[in-house]
Amino acid sequence: MPQNPESLTVGELSESELLARIFPRLHGGDSSALLLGPGDDAAIVAAPDGRTVVSIDTQVVDQDFRLEWNNGYRTTGYDVGWKAAAQNLSDINAMGARATSMVVSLTMPPDTLVSWVEDFADGMSSGIRELGAPDCAVAGGDLGRGRELAVSVAILGTLDGQAPVLRSGARPGDTLALAGTAGYAAAGLALLESGTPVDGLNSEQRTLMDTQCRPRPPLAAGPLAREAGATALMDISDGLVRDGARMAAASHTVLDLDPVALKELGVPLQPAASLLGAEPMDWVLAGGEDHGLLAAFPAGVQLPHGFTAIGSVEASAPTDSTGVTIAGRPADTVGWDHFAD
Amino acid sequence: MPQNPESLTVGELSESELLARIFPRLHGGDSSALLLGPGDDAAIVAAPDGRTVVSIDTQVVDQDFRLEWNNGYRTTGYDVGWKAAAQNLSDINAMGARATSMVVSLTMPPDTLVSWVEDFADGMSSGIRELGAPDCAVAGGDLGRGRELAVSVAILGTLDGQAPVLRSGARPGDTLALAGTAGYAAAGLALLESGTPVDGLNSEQRTLMDTQCRPRPPLAAGPLAREAGATALMDISDGLVRDGARMAAASHTVLDLDPVALKELGVPLQPAASLLGAEPMDWVLAGGEDHGLLAAFPAGVQLPHGFTAIGSVEASAPTDSTGVTIAGRPADTVGWDHFAD
Numbered sequence: 001m002p003q004n005p006e007s008l009t010v011g012e013l014s015e016s017e018l019l020a021r022i023f024p025r026l027h028g029g030d031s032s033a034l035l036l037g038p039g040d041d042a043a044i045v046a047a048p049d050g051r052t053v054v055s056i057d058t059q060v061v062d063q064d065f066r067l068e069w070n071n072g073y074r075t076t077g078y079d080v081g082w083k084a085a086a087q088n089l090s091d092i093n094a095m096g097a098r099a100t101s102m103v104v105s106l107t108m109p110p111d112t113l114v115s116w117v118e119d120f121a122d123g124m125s126s127g128i129r130e131l132g133a134p135d136c137a138v139a140g141g142d143l144g145r146g147r148e149l150a151v152s153v154a155i156l157g158t159l160d161g162q163a164p165v166l167r168s169g170a171r172p173g174d175t176l177a178l179a180g181t182a183g184y185a186a187a188g189l190a191l192l193e194s195g196t197p198v199d200g201l202n203s204e205q206r207t208l209m210d211t212q213c214r215p216r217p218p219l220a221a222g223p224l225a226r227e228a229g230a231t232a233l234m235d236i237s238d239g240l241v242r243d244g245a246r247m248a249a250a251s252h253t254v255l256d257l258d259p260v261a262l263k264e265l266g267v268p269l270q271p272a273a274s275l276l277g278a279e280p281m282d283w284v285l286a287g288g289e290d291h292g293l294l295a296a297f298p299a300g301v302q303l304p305h306g307f308t309a310i311g312s313v314e315a316s317a318p319t320d321s322t323g324v325t326i327a328g329r330p331a332d333t334v335g336w337d338h339f340a341d
Numbered sequence: 342m343p344q345n346p347e348s349l350t351v352g353e354l355s356e357s358e359l360l361a362r363i364f365p366r367l368h369g370g371d372s373s374a375l376l377l378g379p380g381d382d383a384a385i386v387a388a389p390d391g392r393t394v395v396s397i398d399t400q401v402v403d404q405d406f407r408l409e410w411n412n413g414y415r416t417t418g419y420d421v422g423w424k425a426a427a428q429n430l431s432d433i434n435a436m437g438a439r440a441t442s443m444v445v446s447l448t449m450p451p452d453t454l455v456s457w458v459e460d461f462a463d464g465m466s467s468g469i470r471e472l473g474a475p476d477c478a479v480a481g482g483d484l485g486r487g488r489e490l491a492v493s494v495a496i497l498g499t500l501d502g503q504a505p506v507l508r509s510g511a512r513p514g515d516t517l518a519l520a521g522t523a524g525y526a527a528a529g530l531a532l533l534e535s536g537t538p539v540d541g542l543n544s545e546q547r548t549l550m551d552t553q554c555r556p557r558p559p560l561a562a563g564p565l566a567r568e569a570g571a572t573a574l575m576d577i578s579d580g581l582v583r584d585g586a587r588m589a590a591a592s593h594t595v596l597d598l599d600p601v602a603l604k605e606l607g608v609p610l611q612p613a614a615s616l617l618g619a620e621p622m623d624w625v626l627a628g629g630e631d632h633g634l635l636a637a638f639p640a641g642v643q644l645p646h647g648f649t650a651i652g653s654v655e656a657s658a659p660t661d662s663t664g665v666t667i668a669g670r671p672a673d674t675v676g677w678d679h680f681a682d
Contacts, residue, residue, distance in 0.1 A: 035392060039591075040507050041435035041576050042396035042498070047388030051376060054480060055383035056444040056495055060487040094382035103397040105493045139395060146401040147489050152446045154397055154495030157383070166381050235382050250380075 010117060011110025015143050021114065022143075025121035026104075027128045031137035033100035033158075043139035045101045045156055052100075053157040053164070055091040059084060061149040065213075069192040072199070077116040079213040081123030084153045087237070089133050090217035090291035092157035094235035096165040096226030099136035099157045102128075107146040120151075123214075132219045162226060170232035170251035170296035174313040179221035179293040179306040181211065182240055182265050183280065186287025187272040188212030194276055204271040217291035224304040225295045232296040239288040241324050241331045247294060248316070248323025256325045257311040265310070285331065351458060352451030356484050362455065363482075366462035367445075368469045372478035374441035374499075384480035386442040386497055393441075394498040394505070396432040400425060402490040406554075410533040413540070418457040420554040422464030425494045428578070430474050431558035431632035433498035435576035437506040437567030440477035440498045443469075448487040461492075464555075473560045503567060511573035511592035511637035515654035520562035520634040520647040522552065523581055523606050524621065527628025528613040529553030535617055545612040558632035565645040566636045573637040580629040582665050582672045588635060589657070589664025597666045598652040606651070626672065 010018055019038075028034055036044035045052075061067060065075050065083070085102070092099045106120070128136050136155075170176075188209040191201065201209060217235070225233055232251055236243040244255045266273075266280035273280045296313050297303060316323070324331040351359055364379055377385035386393075402408060406416050406424070426443070433440045447461065469477050477496075511517075529550040532542065542550060558576070566574055573592055577584040585596045607614075607621035614621045637654050638644060657664070665672040 036505065036507075040505075040509075041432045041574075042394045042438070042496075044436075044500075044505060045393050045395055047391055047393045050388055050391055052386050052388045052393045052497060053383045054386055054442065054444055054495070054497060056446045056481065056483050056493065058446040058448055058483055058485050058493060060448055060485060062488070063486050091382045095385075097383070101395065103395055103495055105397045105399040107399055107401055107491060140397065142397050142399055144399050144401060145404050146491065147403070148487060150448060150487060150491060152397065152399060152493035152495075154395070154444055154493075155383075156393060156395060156497075159385075164377065164381075164385060166377075168381075233382075 006115060008114045009110060010108050010112045010114055013114065018114070018117065018143055021118060022121045025118060025125060026138035027125035028137035031100065031135050033135055034137035034139055037137070038140040043103065045139055048158055049161040051159060053092055053095050053097040053159060054154065055088060056152060056154040057087045057091065058150060058152040071192050071194055072197050073192055073209070075213065077119030078123030080151060081120040082127035082214045084151050085124045085127030086131060086215045086217055086291060088153045088155035089131055089136065089219055090235045090237065092155055093217060093219050093222035094233055094293060095157070095159070096162065096222050096233055097157040097159045098223060099133045099155055101137045101139040101156045103139055103154050104141040105152040106141065107144045107150040109147060109149065110145055112149065131216060165226050165230050165233035167232050167234040167247045168250035170247055170253050170313045172253055172313055172315040173299050174231055174296040175299055175301070175309050176255055176311040176313055177295050177297060177303050177307040178310045179295065180218040181290045182236070182292050183269050183283030183287040183290070184208050184211035185215055185289035186283040187269045190276055190278060191272055196275060202271065204268070205275065208269065208272050211290060215289055215291050218293055218306050221293045221306045224306065225293065228297060228304040229301055230295045230297050234294050236292050236294045237288045239286045240294070241285045244294060245323040252316055254314045254316045254323055254325055255311060256314050256328060257331065259327050261308065261310040262326065347456060349455045350451060351449050351453045351455055354455060359455070359458065359484055362459060363462045366459060366466060367479035368466035369478035372441065372476050374476055375478035375480055378478070379481040384444065386480055389499055390502040392500060394433055394436050394438045394500060395495065396429060397493060397495040398428045398432065399491060399493040412533055412535055413538050414533055414550070416554065418460030419464030421492060422461040423468035423555040425492050426465045426468030427472060427556045427558055427632060429494045429496035430472055430477065430560055431576045431578065433496055434558060434560050434563035435574055435634060436498070437503065437563050437574055438498040438500045439564060440474045440496055442478045442480040442497045444480055444495050445482040446493040447482065448485045448491040450488060450490065451486055453490065472557060506567050506571050506574035508573050508575040508588045509591035511588055511594050511654045513594055513654055513656040514640050515572055515637040516640055516642070516650050517596055517652040517654055518636050518638060518644050518648040519651045520636065521559040522631045523577070523633050524610050524624030524628040524631065525549050525552035526556055526630035527624040528610045531617055531619060532613055537616060543612065545609070546616065549610065549613050552631060556630055556632050559634055559647050562634045562645070562647045565647065566634065569638060569645040570642055571636045571638050575635050577633050577635045578629045580627045581635070582626045585635060586664040593657055595655040595657045595664055595666055596652060597655050597669060598672065600668050602649065602651040603667065
């Protein structure tokens with residue numbers, strides 16, 4: 001008797017049967033970088049300038065996402081596929097590079113629905129296309145069983161003959177700038193974990209929630225920053241203050257944030273903050289996962305499209321306890337009432 | 342009060358503290374391919390001929406290994422690190438390529454001992470060196486929490502300007518050959534799952550068990566096969582018959598195995614077979630995880646060092662139900678009494 005396709009689980013298919021359902025959905029055909037695609041022991045990807053930029057990132061259920069949130073939202077396969085693509089694309093972007101390919105390893109409990117996995121493949125492909133990385137092919141992968149759902153993606157990219165932009169290059173006097181959003185994903189996480197049903201959210205609140213589930217890193221911004229002469233660049237996936245401190249440490253500088261710019265970043269978070277009785281500035285400063293891009297540019301450089309100035313790079317003094325300050329005061333000791341009207 | 346270092350868990354350290362303990366143990370310094378190592382958003386690896394060979398593989402606890410086996414053996418971090426290196430190195434070897442780097446993602450329950458993770462890093466580094474891939478650097482990684490232990494490794498390699506050897510190139514008339522062992526890891530798995538205490542194993546049996554825990558793929562064999570003109574090449578990680586059928590399908594041929602050669606492959610498995618009342622030929626034909634290398638060579642070519650002839654490539658007939666035969670009879674229907682004395 002034919003199986004109801006909606007209830008078919010991965011435990012009922014062989015690995016090759018499952019791969020046959022997934023591969024046609026994975027993005028790849030358009031990429032000239034993919035010299036040998038899935039199906040052999042390994043894939044072959046072009047590295048036109050003789051170098052490959054590489055990173056790996058893993059999402060695990062109940063650590064990085066919940067299948068069902070407190071507000072009733074159910075994470076779709078599409079969400080997880082999109083987020084896996086977005087996170088990894090952002091790491092390549094943050095080197096000033098361009099993604100050429102991904103390899104994907106998906107670990108699933110046997111009762112995972114096949115339709116969920118197909119949705120995952122669709123989300124990954126859509127993320128690659130819609131975020132603006134059409135040259136990035138899914139070159140291969142690995143499917144396996146486990147008690148908990150997990151996805152690991154390794155991503156490759158090319159610098160197209162240019163030098164990478166590291167986090168260690170910021171210099172005193174540089175302008176500090178941000179591309180993308182800050183705090184949206186953290187506000188979205190708070191909404192997902194709140195008691196407010198997902199159906200009751202307005203469109204601004206829903207946008208914040210969507211940023212947690214399907215982040216939109218500003219992919220064009222990395223190569224643009226490199227071309228504009230950025231001295232340092234990094235993905236602020238762990239939050240502005242925490243990742244900023246890493247750039248400061250690597251560059252032996254202090255990053256001083258401008259309270260006026262920070263306050264501006266908090267404005268779109270107000271609809272969630274009001275609902276939850278939260279402080280937007282906590283999300284702006286500590287929230288990661290938007291995958292915004294933090295960059296330092298030489299003073300006077302016209303900031304490329306998508307970047308907003310949010311502070312400056314300063315010389316570090318031996319007594320500095322933190323690498324990030326707000327108007328000269330250590331960020332980790334500044335009360336957010338500092339931003340009150 | 343200082344923590345007893347033996348009982349320190351990963352849950353008690355920050356990610357950066359844990360990374361600081363692992364990175365110095367990871368192989369990397371010797372590789373001229375590593376242009377930018379761990380510490381930025383991504384690493385940069387040389388791809389001297391403008392191409393990168395790439396693959397990904399995941400091991401999950403209780404799927405791919407047990408922390409404690411039925412025979413009392415406890416899987417060490419060293420074992421898991423070694424096996425992760427070996428599996429991935431084998432995929433590059435099986436393209437006729439040479440590994441240049443790995444990126445590693447380790448997911449761990451918070452009660453995982455830090456000493457276990459350090460041992461993991463040591464095992465990975467030793468595997469890389471001892472298996473013969475000194476140019477392969479660990480370029481970066483990702484540490485995360487999960488309910489179950491899992492490790493994903495993506496590996497990059499170079500073909501050094503040569504063409505890859507695919508599984509699709511076997512031609513009727515070719516000699517079929519094997520490098521490495523077949524069935525050792527399966528026999529070892531049977532010993533691990535048996536009631537015979539690990540302390541009671543003799544050295545031959547212990548060698549088989551060790552192959553399951555720390556496989557030794559014949560890394561030199563891939564490039565040697567390519568240089569000798571191999572027409573097809575693949576890692577038989579899923580077993581000789583199953584993977585052989587994949588080579589046969591990709592090449593539109595039949596692989597005919599020589600029963601005398603197969604019987605020879607079974608000889609070293611006898612000490613485990615006798616103990617467990619098992620049939621060595623089951624392990625030779627169906628056992629994977631030794632990561633032996635199956636190759637087809639043009640008839641008359643002198644087989645490179647490490648390869649043994651085990652059969653021939655034949656034209657396929659439309660009626661063939663399987664791609665692998667033994668002395669002309671479908672392998673999946675041949676009873677192993679065929680091999681009895």
